[in-house]
């Protein structure tokens with residue numbers, strides 16, 4: 001029996017993005033707390049709608065501890081809105097956490113940065129394994145798309161939807177927000193590849209430590225220059241040379257020189273986190 005909107009009680013809005021709203025909801029049948037994303041597809045072309053359907057179907061197949069769990073979807077043709085029902089992440093998004101640390105002038109623990117690096121890498125590994133060939137690449141890896149559950153475990157969200165929601169080639173829709181994490185090859189309009197996600201992940205871990213992206217500028221033209229120059233300030237002193245070195249490798253301009261997902265998972269500090277607790 002397909003779900004209907006009345007099966008859920010809306011509690012509150014927890015996020016607003018270029019796609020629409022994200023709301024905290026309660027499933028009436030068992031009281032389970034979930035979240036749904038409301039996406040209005042009314043102005044989408046047939047191609048974009050088809051992409052949305054295939055991306056949602058892809059999300060359905062992704063079951064991983066570090067990827068936001070998909071539960072269901074409801075299509076309301078009267079309002080041309082799709083409701084994508086997913087797991088609730090009580091800890092919110094990394095973007096809000098970084099902003100809070102900035103306000104409080106407090107750096108995050110290095111151990112947390114390594115944990116986030118490991119868990120997002122495993123999430124990316126899962127996706128690239130699960131859809132071999134037409135590898136699903138995140139394309140929108142940024143702090144606002146990484147969430148934390150009640151135990152502060154990482155949950156990668158919005159997988160693949162970025163492709164659809166920014167599919168429109170118009171400038172306004174293509175460059176939604178400042179592309180701080182865009183790789184040099186993408187800045188040069190070259191093809192996206194799994195090392196582009198590695199660049200974005202390097203930017204994300206850098207920002208988690210420095211509380212600012214590695215590359216910033218007053219406009220997108222200057223940002224492109226900075227990214228292609230590839231120069232960035234070192235991490236703040238509390239962080240180890242080991243973490244600095246790995247992030248520097250992830251931010252190599254030449255994608256070939258960046259570590260692969262497997263390289264990251266073989267790093268000694270990552271392996272330590274994988275070892276069973278004594």
Ligand SMILES: CNC(=O)c1c(C)[nH]c(/C=C2\C(=O)Nc3ccc(Cl)cc32)c1C
Pocket residue numbers: 014015022035037068086087088089090091092093096147157158
């Ligand atoms: C201020 N908002 C929050 O703290 C917050 C909380 C408690 N949860 C979220 C976001 C999500 C959430 O809780 N579940 C989600 C599933 C998919 C996506 Cl793309 C986002 C979410 C947010 C943005």
